[in-house]
Amino acid sequence: NVVVFDVYGKESKIDGIRTEFKTHDVAWSFMKQYKEMYPLYNFAMVSKQQKLEKPTIFKYI
Known part of the structure; x- marks a missing residue:
């Protein structure tokens, strides 16, 4: 999954x-x-596993 973040x-x-x-x-x-x-x-780029509360970030640009 890809998560988008704004400038803030x-x-x-x-x-x-x-x-x-x-x-x-x-x-x-x-x-x-x-x-x-x-x-x-x-x-x-994140991994959203249902066992974890927060997603794990693999890569970030």
């Missing part, structure tokens, strides 16, 4: 972007593209 570090949403991916490589590729399209936002 708060979780946000951008209409029309894909946030669910089957592999980390594809998610990372989309995150880099989104960062170019939306430079004022940050993007995190």
